[in-house]
Amino acid sequence: MRLYLSSFRSGDQPEQMLALLGRPARSGEVAVIANAIDDRPEPERRTAVEREFRALAELGLRPVELDLRMLFGCSPAQATAALAEFSLVWVRGGNVFVLRQALALSGADQALIKLLQEDALVYAGYSAAACVLAPDLHGLEHCDDPSAVQKAYAEQARYDGLALLDYAVVPHVHSPGHPETKVLGEVADRYRADGIPHRTLRDGQAIVINGAS
Template sequence: MRLFLSSYRFGTDPGLLLGVTRGPCPIAVIANAADAWPSRARDSAVASELAPLRALGYEPTEVDLRDHAGAPDGLRAALSPFGALWVRGGNTFVLRARLALCGGDEILTDLVRSGGLAYAGYSAGACLVTPSLRGLEFSDDPGEVDAVCGVPARWDGLGWVDYAIVPHAGDSPLADAGVARTLDFLTRERLPFRALGDDEVIVVDES
């Protein structure tokens, strides 16, 4: 299993991402954490990911989970040309719901744990792989899930790591009051967590 988990994009060292993915490769961009945003803002969010990835030598293409709702075989086929995933930030609960609706939670777990795909995610994309999304409600609105996806919010993460991740900690310009409340909640509940500033990255490389 190869994971690159960050608070914001590449952190300070893009070489860490290149190491996890074993160099540049075709990379699938998943931007469904931004599905609650107006369509123009979502389109801009996707576009903003492509140029930095291309500058590192990657070949990025969006894979929209909405196109595969109820069709896990289609999603698996859509991911087959890629060596890695790049999962951007937004609302973690919306991202989690979109994955569940297309069977992506099971497909990604299979592909990533088997080494078939390297996984890179920042902000919501990093929080997704934790055991639980409890505490993230202070920054991400779980109520958006029903409005956007038509299903209740899920509170379980994918469980690839055994601790919570709190992005935008410290002096991050993206920090809001919710970050402090999340840290307080996790500390009070004695749940293990890693707080990440925007220049910090977690790398897991078990291959």
């Protein structure tokens, strides 16, 4: 399993993400999943996606959007086939509950678990992209509004994560200038007090997982 989980954007050492690829993407393109911001107005969403495109292009990658909404109602096999076209998926931050619901409605949650366990692609991204891999999302409602799921998809938020990690990730901690640093510091404090396994990240940091290392 290969993961690059950044606190904010590509972090201070994006070459660590590129090293996980180890080979060119099969299609020459990498998938950008931006569904964590599906609750935002479309012009704002499009501007945000274009920013991700520019940043990834600067790293020598060829980004294309994979909008999970186009896979809603598909089978896990169909979602697996769509994701398997890429050697890397880049998941943008935003609302973790909106992202979780998009992954579920599209079948991409089970597809990603399968492909990552088979070491068929690299999963990379920041903020909510890292948070959604935890076993459980409780506690993050203090930062991200679960009602955004109703706004985006007319669904209720779910609190189960993908459980690809056995701990929660708390981004933006001790990150002056980030608007969520205070509230996420409080989330980390609650996890610590309750004995919930977690790791904190400052903006610029990333968790890099490559197999057993």
